[in-house]
Amino acid sequence: MASVKTPVRRRAGQSKGDQREAQILEATRALLTDRGVNDLTIDDIAGAAGISRTTFYFYFPTKQAVVMALLEGLWDQFGATYQWFESSGPDATGLHEHHRLVAEVWRDHQSILRCTTGALDYEPLVEWTERAHERFVTGLAAKIERDQAAGAAPLGVTPRALAEIVSELRDKRFPDLAARSGKSFEQGLEDLTEVVLRIVYGTVAQPR
Amino acid sequence: MASVKTPVRRRAGQSKGDQREAQILEATRALLTDRGVNDLTIDDIAGAAGISRTTFYFYFPTKQAVVMALLEGLWDQFGATYQWFESSGPDATGLHEHHRLVAEVWRDHQSILRCTTGALDYEPLVEWTERAHERFVTGLAAKIERDQAAGAAPLGVTPRALAEIVSELRDKRFPDLAARSGKSFEQGLEDLTEVVLRIVYGTVAQPR
DNA sequence: CACAGAATCGACAGAGTGTCGAATATCGCC
DNA sequence: GGCGATATTCGACACTCTGTCGATTCTGTG
Numbered sequence: 197m198a199s200v201k202t203p204v205r206r207r208a209g210q211s212k213g214d215q216r217e218a219q220i221l222e223a224t225r226a227l228l229t230d231r232g233v234n235d236l237t238i239d240d241i242a243g244a245a246g247i248s249r250t251t252f253y254f255y256f257p258t259k260q261a262v263v264m265a266l267l268e269g270l271w272d273q274f275g276a277t278y279q280w281f282e283s284s285g286p287d288a289t290g291l292h293e294h295h296r297l298v299a300e301v302w303r304d305h306q307s308i309l310r311c312t313t314g315a316l317d318y319e320p321l322v323e324w325t326e327r328a329h330e331r332f333v334t335g336l337a338a339k340i341e342r343d344q345a346a347g348a349a350p351l352g353v354t355p356r357a358l359a360e361i362v363s364e365l366r367d368k369r370f371p372d373l374a375a376r377s378g379k380s381f382e383q384g385l386e387d388l389t390e391v392v393l394r395i396v397y398g399t400v401a402q403p404r
Numbered sequence: 405m406a407s408v409k410t411p412v413r414r415r416a417g418q419s420k421g422d423q424r425e426a427q428i429l430e431a432t433r434a435l436l437t438d439r440g441v442n443d444l445t446i447d448d449i450a451g452a453a454g455i456s457r458t459t460f461y462f463y464f465p466t467k468q469a470v471v472m473a474l475l476e477g478l479w480d481q482f483g484a485t486y487q488w489f490e491s492s493g494p495d496a497t498g499l500h501e502h503h504r505l506v507a508e509v510w511r512d513h514q515s516i517l518r519c520t521t522g523a524l525d526y527e528p529l530v531e532w533t534e535r536a537h538e539r540f541v542t543g544l545a546a547k548i549e550r551d552q553a554a555g556a557a558p559l560g561v562t563p564r565a566l567a568e569i570v571s572e573l574r575d576k577r578f579p580d581l582a583a584r585s586g587k588s589f590e591q592g593l594e595d596l597t598e599v600v601l602r603i604v605y606g607t608v609a610q611p612r
Numbered sequence: 613c614a615c616a617g618a619a620t621c622g623a624c625a626g627a628g629t630g631t632c633g634a635a636t637a638t639c640g641c642c
Numbered sequence: 643g644g645c646g647a648t649a650t651t652c653g654a655c656a657c658t659c660t661g662t663c664g665a666t667t668c669t670g671t672g
Binding site: 457 | 650652653
Protein backbone atom coordinates (compact mmCIF):
# COMPACT_ATOMS: atom_id res chain seq x y z
CA MET A 197 0.00 0.00 0.00
CA ALA A 198 0.84 3.64 0.24
CA SER A 199 2.11 4.49 -3.18
CA VAL A 200 2.09 8.23 -3.30
CA LYS A 201 -0.28 8.37 -6.17
CA THR A 202 -1.78 5.13 -7.34
CA PRO A 203 -1.94 5.39 -11.11
CA VAL A 204 -4.99 3.20 -11.39
CA ARG A 205 -7.48 1.82 -8.91
CA ARG A 206 -6.99 -1.88 -8.40
CA ARG A 207 -9.17 -4.74 -7.42
CA ALA A 208 -9.76 -5.77 -3.87
CA GLY A 209 -7.54 -8.22 -2.03
CA GLN A 210 -3.90 -9.05 -2.58
CA SER A 211 -3.88 -8.49 -6.34
CA LYS A 212 -0.87 -9.18 -8.46
CA GLY A 213 -0.32 -5.47 -8.62
CA ASP A 214 0.02 -5.22 -4.86
CA GLN A 215 2.69 -7.87 -4.99
CA ARG A 216 4.55 -5.99 -7.67
CA GLU A 217 4.39 -2.80 -5.68
CA ALA A 218 5.83 -4.61 -2.69
CA GLN A 219 8.56 -6.07 -4.88
CA ILE A 220 9.50 -2.65 -6.15
CA LEU A 221 9.58 -1.26 -2.64
CA GLU A 222 11.73 -4.11 -1.42
CA ALA A 223 14.06 -4.03 -4.40
CA THR A 224 14.59 -0.32 -3.92
CA ARG A 225 15.25 -0.70 -0.23
CA ALA A 226 17.82 -3.37 -1.00
CA LEU A 227 19.58 -1.42 -3.71
CA LEU A 228 19.64 1.68 -1.56
CA THR A 229 21.91 0.03 1.00
CA ASP A 230 24.71 0.04 -1.53
CA ARG A 231 24.11 3.13 -3.57
CA GLY A 232 22.48 6.52 -3.12
CA VAL A 233 19.24 7.42 -4.88
CA ASN A 234 21.04 9.46 -7.44
CA ASP A 235 23.18 6.52 -8.46
CA LEU A 236 20.17 4.29 -8.85
CA THR A 237 18.56 4.02 -12.22
CA ILE A 238 14.95 3.07 -12.70
CA ASP A 239 16.20 0.25 -14.84
CA ASP A 240 18.19 -1.07 -11.88
CA ILE A 241 15.13 -1.07 -9.69
CA ALA A 242 12.90 -2.64 -12.31
CA GLY A 243 15.51 -5.27 -13.00
CA ALA A 244 15.89 -6.12 -9.33
CA ALA A 245 12.12 -6.30 -8.98
CA GLY A 246 11.90 -8.60 -11.97
CA ILE A 247 9.85 -6.34 -14.20
CA SER A 248 10.56 -4.20 -17.19
CA ARG A 249 11.42 -0.57 -16.84
CA THR A 250 8.16 0.50 -18.41
CA THR A 251 6.17 -1.57 -15.98
CA PHE A 252 7.81 0.33 -13.17
CA TYR A 253 6.07 3.46 -14.39
CA PHE A 254 2.75 1.72 -14.01
CA TYR A 255 3.31 1.67 -10.29
CA PHE A 256 5.35 4.74 -9.51
CA PRO A 257 5.90 7.98 -11.40
CA THR A 258 9.54 8.35 -10.34
CA LYS A 259 12.30 6.84 -8.23
CA GLN A 260 11.69 9.43 -5.58
CA ALA A 261 8.08 8.39 -5.27
CA VAL A 262 9.27 4.96 -4.21
CA VAL A 263 11.56 6.47 -1.62
CA MET A 264 8.66 8.60 -0.50
CA ALA A 265 6.52 5.51 0.04
CA LEU A 266 9.34 3.90 1.99
CA LEU A 267 9.70 7.05 4.08
CA GLU A 268 6.00 7.21 4.78
CA GLY A 269 6.37 3.90 6.55
CA LEU A 270 8.87 5.42 8.97
CA TRP A 271 6.72 8.34 10.00
CA ASP A 272 5.05 6.54 12.86
CA GLN A 273 8.26 5.03 14.12
CA PHE A 274 9.57 8.49 14.83
CA GLY A 275 6.29 9.61 16.28
CA ALA A 276 6.47 6.77 18.77
CA THR A 277 9.66 8.21 20.26
CA TYR A 278 8.19 11.59 21.06
CA GLN A 279 6.74 10.74 24.41
CA TRP A 280 9.72 12.49 25.96
CA PHE A 281 7.94 15.73 25.14
CA GLU A 282 5.44 14.90 27.84
CA SER A 283 7.97 15.03 30.64
CA SER A 284 8.77 18.01 32.82
CA GLY A 285 12.19 19.52 33.25
CA PRO A 286 15.45 18.10 31.91
CA ASP A 287 14.59 14.43 32.43
CA ALA A 288 18.03 13.34 31.29
CA THR A 289 17.15 9.68 31.44
CA GLY A 290 14.09 10.09 29.27
CA LEU A 291 15.98 12.20 26.78
CA HIS A 292 18.76 9.69 26.57
CA GLU A 293 16.25 6.95 25.94
CA HIS A 294 14.54 9.04 23.29
CA HIS A 295 17.83 9.59 21.56
CA ARG A 296 18.56 5.89 21.65
CA LEU A 297 15.23 5.07 20.02
CA VAL A 298 15.62 7.65 17.29
CA ALA A 299 19.19 6.58 16.63
CA GLU A 300 18.00 3.02 16.23
CA VAL A 301 15.43 3.97 13.65
CA TRP A 302 18.15 5.83 11.84
CA ARG A 303 20.50 2.91 12.07
CA ASP A 304 17.97 0.47 10.71
CA HIS A 305 16.81 2.69 7.89
CA GLN A 306 19.65 5.03 7.19
CA SER A 307 19.77 4.18 3.53
CA ILE A 308 16.24 5.46 3.13
CA LEU A 309 16.51 8.38 5.49
CA ARG A 310 19.69 9.59 3.88
CA CYS A 311 17.66 10.25 0.75
CA THR A 312 16.02 13.19 2.48
CA THR A 313 19.37 14.87 2.90
CA GLY A 314 20.66 14.22 -0.55
CA ALA A 315 19.59 17.41 -2.21
CA LEU A 316 16.45 16.06 -3.70
CA ASP A 317 14.49 18.56 -5.63
CA TYR A 318 11.56 16.18 -5.49
CA GLU A 319 8.85 18.20 -3.82
CA PRO A 320 7.13 15.43 -1.79
CA LEU A 321 10.45 14.42 -0.26
CA VAL A 322 11.26 17.95 0.76
CA GLU A 323 7.81 18.26 2.18
CA TRP A 324 8.17 15.07 4.21
CA THR A 325 11.34 16.44 5.72
CA GLU A 326 9.70 19.73 6.55
CA ARG A 327 6.72 18.00 8.04
CA ALA A 328 8.99 15.88 10.23
CA HIS A 329 10.98 18.94 11.21
CA GLU A 330 7.87 20.89 12.09
CA ARG A 331 6.44 18.07 14.15
CA PHE A 332 9.58 17.83 16.21
CA VAL A 333 10.06 21.54 16.64
CA THR A 334 6.48 22.12 17.67
CA GLY A 335 6.65 19.37 20.24
CA LEU A 336 9.96 20.42 21.69
CA ALA A 337 9.11 24.12 21.71
CA ALA A 338 5.99 23.35 23.71
CA LYS A 339 7.98 21.45 26.28
CA ILE A 340 10.58 24.19 26.55
CA GLU A 341 7.85 26.74 26.92
CA ARG A 342 6.41 24.87 29.88
CA ASP A 343 9.81 24.38 31.44
CA GLN A 344 10.76 28.01 31.01
CA ALA A 345 7.49 29.08 32.56
CA ALA A 346 8.11 26.74 35.46
CA GLY A 347 11.57 28.18 35.92
CA ALA A 348 13.21 24.88 35.02
CA ALA A 349 14.81 26.28 31.89
CA PRO A 350 16.61 29.61 31.49
CA LEU A 351 15.12 32.40 29.44
CA GLY A 352 17.12 34.39 26.91
CA VAL A 353 16.34 32.41 23.82
CA THR A 354 12.80 31.68 22.69
CA PRO A 355 11.51 28.11 22.90
CA ARG A 356 10.94 28.05 19.17
CA ALA A 357 14.47 29.19 18.34
CA LEU A 358 15.97 26.64 20.71
CA ALA A 359 13.83 23.89 19.28
CA GLU A 360 14.87 24.81 15.74
CA ILE A 361 18.50 24.66 16.70
CA VAL A 362 18.18 21.33 18.44
CA SER A 363 16.31 19.97 15.45
CA GLU A 364 19.00 21.07 13.03
CA LEU A 365 21.67 19.60 15.23
CA ARG A 366 19.84 16.26 15.19
CA ASP A 367 19.54 16.32 11.41
CA LYS A 368 23.30 16.15 11.26
CA ARG A 369 24.00 14.03 14.30
CA PHE A 370 21.74 11.08 13.74
CA PRO A 371 23.07 10.23 10.29
CA ASP A 372 26.48 10.34 11.92
CA LEU A 373 25.43 8.18 14.83
CA ALA A 374 23.76 5.72 12.49
CA ALA A 375 27.13 4.93 11.01
CA ARG A 376 28.72 4.14 14.35
CA SER A 377 28.44 1.13 16.58
CA GLY A 378 29.40 -0.20 19.97
CA LYS A 379 31.34 2.06 22.27
CA SER A 380 31.44 4.92 19.81
CA PHE A 381 27.69 4.77 19.31
CA GLU A 382 27.00 4.83 23.05
CA GLN A 383 29.41 7.67 23.60
CA GLY A 384 27.83 9.62 20.78
CA LEU A 385 24.41 9.19 22.35
CA GLU A 386 25.61 10.42 25.69
CA ASP A 387 27.36 13.41 24.18
CA LEU A 388 24.28 14.36 22.24
CA THR A 389 22.11 14.11 25.31
CA GLU A 390 24.47 16.21 27.37
CA VAL A 391 24.69 18.85 24.67
CA VAL A 392 20.93 19.09 24.20
CA LEU A 393 20.55 19.55 27.93
CA ARG A 394 23.14 22.29 27.90
CA ILE A 395 21.38 24.01 25.01
CA VAL A 396 17.93 23.91 26.52
CA TYR A 397 18.66 24.05 30.24
CA GLY A 398 22.10 25.60 30.32
CA THR A 399 23.07 23.08 32.93
CA VAL A 400 26.02 20.78 33.01
CA ALA A 401 24.84 17.32 33.97
CA GLN A 402 28.10 15.51 34.57
CA PRO A 403 30.94 17.88 35.42
CA ARG A 404 33.01 14.72 35.62
CA MET B 405 43.49 30.67 -12.57
CA ALA B 406 42.52 27.87 -10.26
CA SER B 407 40.74 25.43 -12.50
CA VAL B 408 40.85 22.18 -10.63
CA LYS B 409 42.70 20.37 -13.32
CA THR B 410 43.86 22.40 -16.28
CA PRO B 411 43.29 20.23 -19.31
CA VAL B 412 46.21 21.67 -21.21
CA ARG B 413 49.06 23.94 -20.27
CA ARG B 414 48.50 27.42 -21.55
CA ARG B 415 50.74 30.22 -22.53
CA ALA B 416 51.96 32.91 -20.22
CA GLY B 417 50.09 36.12 -19.55
CA GLN B 418 46.39 36.86 -19.79
CA SER B 419 45.69 34.49 -22.66
CA LYS B 420 42.33 34.23 -24.33
CA GLY B 421 41.83 31.02 -22.44
CA ASP B 422 42.17 32.77 -19.10
CA GLN B 423 39.45 35.15 -20.14
CA ARG B 424 37.20 32.30 -21.13
CA GLU B 425 37.80 30.60 -17.84
CA ALA B 426 36.85 33.76 -16.03
CA GLN B 427 33.73 34.07 -18.15
CA ILE B 428 32.68 30.54 -17.31
CA LEU B 429 33.24 31.15 -13.63
CA GLU B 430 31.27 34.35 -13.74
CA ALA B 431 28.45 32.89 -15.81
CA THR B 432 28.13 29.98 -13.43
CA ARG B 433 28.09 32.23 -10.41
CA ALA B 434 25.34 34.27 -12.00
CA LEU B 435 23.21 31.32 -13.01
CA LEU B 436 23.63 29.76 -9.60
CA THR B 437 21.78 32.59 -7.90
CA ASP B 438 18.59 31.46 -9.56
CA ARG B 439 18.91 27.73 -9.80
CA GLY B 440 20.71 24.96 -7.97
CA VAL B 441 23.66 23.11 -9.53
CA ASN B 442 21.51 20.16 -10.37
CA ASP B 443 19.13 22.29 -12.37
CA LEU B 444 21.93 23.85 -14.31
CA THR B 445 22.94 22.28 -17.57
CA ILE B 446 26.38 22.63 -19.05
CA ASP B 447 24.70 24.03 -22.08
CA ASP B 448 23.20 26.80 -19.95
CA ILE B 449 26.59 27.72 -18.60
CA ALA B 450 28.28 27.60 -21.96
CA GLY B 451 25.51 29.67 -23.46
CA ALA B 452 25.75 32.29 -20.72
CA ALA B 453 29.52 32.39 -21.15
CA GLY B 454 29.16 32.83 -24.89
CA ILE B 455 30.87 29.65 -25.93
CA SER B 456 29.73 26.30 -27.25
CA ARG B 457 29.06 23.40 -24.97
CA THR B 458 32.02 21.50 -26.27
CA THR B 459 34.34 24.40 -25.59
CA PHE B 460 33.25 24.30 -21.98
CA TYR B 461 34.84 20.88 -21.70
CA PHE B 462 38.12 22.34 -22.79
CA TYR B 463 38.21 24.36 -19.59
CA PHE B 464 36.43 22.23 -17.05
CA PRO B 465 35.66 18.52 -16.90
CA THR B 466 32.27 18.95 -15.23
CA LYS B 467 29.86 21.49 -13.78
CA GLN B 468 31.00 20.59 -10.31
CA ALA B 469 34.57 21.42 -11.16
CA VAL B 470 33.48 24.98 -11.83
CA VAL B 471 31.71 25.13 -8.50
CA MET B 472 34.84 23.72 -6.96
CA ALA B 473 36.93 26.53 -8.43
CA LEU B 474 34.42 29.06 -7.15
CA LEU B 475 34.55 27.45 -3.72
CA GLU B 476 38.31 27.47 -3.65
CA GLY B 477 38.11 31.24 -3.76
CA LEU B 478 36.12 31.31 -0.54
CA TRP B 479 38.52 29.21 1.47
CA ASP B 480 40.56 32.11 2.70
CA GLN B 481 37.55 34.21 3.53
CA PHE B 482 36.52 31.67 6.10
CA GLY B 483 40.05 31.27 7.36
CA ALA B 484 40.16 34.98 8.05
CA THR B 485 37.33 34.65 10.58
CA TYR B 486 39.05 32.07 12.72
CA GLN B 487 41.01 34.43 14.89
CA TRP B 488 38.40 33.86 17.58
CA PHE B 489 40.15 30.57 18.22
CA GLU B 490 43.04 32.52 19.69
CA SER B 491 41.00 33.93 22.53
CA SER B 492 40.71 32.50 26.03
CA GLY B 493 37.44 31.57 27.71
CA PRO B 494 33.96 32.29 26.38
CA ASP B 495 34.73 35.66 24.84
CA ALA B 496 31.11 36.18 23.90
CA THR B 497 31.84 39.37 22.04
CA GLY B 498 34.53 37.79 19.90
CA LEU B 499 32.33 34.80 19.16
CA HIS B 500 29.44 36.98 18.17
CA GLU B 501 31.70 38.91 15.84
CA HIS B 502 33.05 35.70 14.38
CA HIS B 503 29.52 34.51 13.71
CA ARG B 504 28.67 37.77 12.03
CA LEU B 505 31.66 37.50 9.71
CA VAL B 506 30.92 33.92 8.75
CA ALA B 507 27.26 34.68 8.24
CA GLU B 508 28.22 37.50 5.91
CA VAL B 509 30.37 35.25 3.78
CA TRP B 510 27.46 32.87 3.64
CA ARG B 511 25.07 35.61 2.74
CA ASP B 512 27.25 36.91 -0.06
CA HIS B 513 28.00 33.52 -1.52
CA GLN B 514 25.17 31.28 -0.47
CA SER B 515 24.41 30.16 -3.97
CA ILE B 516 27.88 28.67 -4.24
CA LEU B 517 28.13 27.38 -0.71
CA ARG B 518 24.78 25.69 -0.95
CA CYS B 519 26.26 23.42 -3.59
CA THR B 520 28.30 21.68 -0.91
CA THR B 521 25.13 20.62 0.85
CA GLY B 522 23.27 19.51 -2.20
CA ALA B 523 24.14 15.84 -2.14
CA LEU B 524 26.92 16.09 -4.61
CA ASP B 525 28.64 12.85 -5.29
CA TYR B 526 31.44 14.82 -6.85
CA GLU B 527 34.48 13.80 -4.87
CA PRO B 528 36.40 17.11 -4.85
CA LEU B 529 33.35 18.93 -3.51
CA VAL B 530 32.87 16.45 -0.72
CA GLU B 531 36.53 16.75 0.06
CA TRP B 532 36.38 20.53 0.21
CA THR B 533 33.58 20.28 2.71
CA GLU B 534 35.47 17.79 4.81
CA ARG B 535 38.58 19.89 4.69
CA ALA B 536 36.62 22.93 5.84
CA HIS B 537 34.96 20.89 8.56
CA GLU B 538 38.26 19.52 9.76
CA ARG B 539 39.90 22.91 9.84
CA PHE B 540 37.13 24.32 11.99
CA VAL B 541 36.89 21.35 14.30
CA THR B 542 40.61 21.20 14.88
CA GLY B 543 40.76 24.88 15.70
CA LEU B 544 37.78 24.87 18.01
CA ALA B 545 38.79 21.66 19.74
CA ALA B 546 42.16 23.17 20.55
CA LYS B 547 40.55 26.21 22.08
CA ILE B 548 38.14 24.10 24.12
CA GLU B 549 41.01 21.95 25.27
CA ARG B 550 42.83 24.99 26.59
CA ASP B 551 39.72 26.36 28.21
CA GLN B 552 38.88 23.06 29.86
CA ALA B 553 42.39 22.75 31.16
CA ALA B 554 42.18 26.26 32.54
CA GLY B 555 38.91 25.44 34.25
CA ALA B 556 37.01 27.91 32.08
CA ALA B 557 34.96 25.19 30.41
CA PRO B 558 33.27 22.21 32.03
CA LEU B 559 34.53 18.69 31.45
CA GLY B 560 32.23 15.77 30.65
CA VAL B 561 32.38 15.90 26.89
CA THR B 562 35.65 15.81 24.99
CA PRO B 563 36.79 18.93 23.15
CA ARG B 564 36.73 17.07 19.87
CA ALA B 565 33.17 15.84 20.32
CA LEU B 566 31.97 19.30 21.30
CA ALA B 567 33.72 20.85 18.33
CA GLU B 568 32.14 18.31 15.98
CA ILE B 569 28.72 19.10 17.30
CA VAL B 570 29.18 22.84 17.05
CA SER B 571 30.45 22.41 13.53
CA GLU B 572 27.45 20.38 12.48
CA LEU B 573 25.13 22.89 14.02
CA ARG B 574 26.78 25.65 12.02
CA ASP B 575 26.46 23.68 8.80
CA LYS B 576 22.72 23.92 9.20
CA ARG B 577 22.44 27.31 10.82
CA PHE B 578 24.45 29.47 8.49
CA PRO B 579 22.54 28.54 5.36
CA ASP B 580 19.45 29.42 7.36
CA LEU B 581 20.88 32.70 8.55
CA ALA B 582 22.04 33.57 5.06
CA ALA B 583 18.44 33.66 3.95
CA ARG B 584 17.38 36.08 6.66
CA SER B 585 17.89 39.79 6.99
CA GLY B 586 17.47 42.70 9.35
CA LYS B 587 16.04 41.98 12.76
CA SER B 588 15.63 38.29 12.14
CA PHE B 589 19.24 38.00 11.03
CA GLU B 590 20.54 39.79 14.10
CA GLN B 591 18.39 37.74 16.41
CA GLY B 592 19.56 34.55 14.73
CA LEU B 593 23.16 35.56 15.27
CA GLU B 594 22.58 36.23 18.94
CA ASP B 595 20.75 32.99 19.46
CA LEU B 596 23.49 31.03 17.76
CA THR B 597 26.13 32.70 19.88
CA GLU B 598 24.23 32.04 23.08
CA VAL B 599 23.70 28.41 22.16
CA VAL B 600 27.32 27.81 21.26
CA LEU B 601 28.34 29.27 24.58
CA ARG B 602 25.90 27.00 26.37
CA ILE B 603 27.24 23.99 24.50
CA VAL B 604 30.88 24.67 25.16
CA TYR B 605 30.79 26.45 28.50
CA GLY B 606 27.50 25.31 29.93
CA THR B 607 26.85 28.83 30.99
CA VAL B 608 23.87 30.99 30.37
CA ALA B 609 25.08 34.38 29.27
CA GLN B 610 21.91 36.41 29.35
CA PRO B 611 19.33 35.01 31.79
CA ARG B 612 17.23 37.93 30.69
C1' DC C 613 -17.11 -17.43 -22.09
C1' DA C 614 -16.99 -12.67 -22.93
C1' DC C 615 -15.36 -8.33 -21.67
C1' DA C 616 -13.74 -4.60 -18.70
C1' DG C 617 -10.17 -3.31 -16.43
C1' DA C 618 -5.37 -4.70 -14.77
C1' DA C 619 -0.81 -5.44 -16.01
C1' DT C 620 3.15 -5.72 -19.23
C1' DC C 621 6.17 -4.28 -22.43
C1' DG C 622 8.44 -2.73 -27.08
C1' DA C 623 9.24 1.23 -29.64
C1' DC C 624 9.89 6.18 -29.62
C1' DA C 625 11.26 10.78 -28.57
C1' DG C 626 13.74 13.71 -25.78
C1' DA C 627 17.37 15.79 -22.74
C1' DG C 628 22.05 15.67 -21.05
C1' DT C 629 26.51 14.08 -20.99
C1' DG C 630 31.10 13.26 -22.64
C1' DT C 631 34.52 12.20 -26.58
C1' DC C 632 36.88 12.64 -31.19
C1' DG C 633 38.93 14.64 -34.72
C1' DA C 634 39.04 18.17 -37.90
C1' DA C 635 39.30 23.19 -38.53
C1' DT C 636 40.89 27.73 -37.03
C1' DA C 637 43.37 31.18 -34.35
C1' DT C 638 47.60 32.84 -32.12
C1' DC C 639 52.10 33.05 -30.32
C1' DG C 640 57.09 32.95 -30.39
C1' DC C 641 60.71 33.09 -33.24
C1' DC C 642 63.80 32.98 -37.35
C1' DG D 643 55.92 38.53 -42.47
C1' DG D 644 55.93 33.96 -42.54
C1' DC D 645 56.09 29.12 -40.26
C1' DG D 646 55.52 25.52 -37.12
C1' DA D 647 53.78 24.45 -32.62
C1' DT D 648 50.16 25.14 -29.47
C1' DA D 649 45.98 26.84 -27.99
C1' DT D 650 41.19 27.14 -28.88
C1' DT D 651 36.75 26.09 -30.94
C1' DC D 652 33.20 23.37 -32.42
C1' DG D 653 30.24 19.89 -35.23
C1' DA D 654 29.16 15.19 -35.30
C1' DC D 655 28.67 11.06 -32.60
C1' DA D 656 27.75 7.54 -29.18
C1' DC D 657 25.65 6.76 -24.76
C1' DT D 658 22.69 6.71 -20.77
C1' DC D 659 18.40 7.87 -18.63
C1' DT D 660 14.04 9.39 -18.61
C1' DG D 661 9.19 9.45 -19.71
C1' DT D 662 5.13 8.45 -22.92
C1' DC D 663 2.15 5.72 -26.25
C1' DG D 664 -0.31 2.28 -27.98
C1' DA D 665 -0.69 -2.39 -28.71
C1' DT D 666 -0.98 -6.81 -26.41
C1' DT D 667 -1.78 -10.20 -22.85
C1' DC D 668 -3.88 -11.53 -18.41
C1' DT D 669 -7.59 -12.32 -15.12
C1' DG D 670 -11.63 -11.90 -12.34
C1' DT D 671 -16.51 -11.66 -12.53
C1' DG D 672 -21.20 -11.59 -14.25
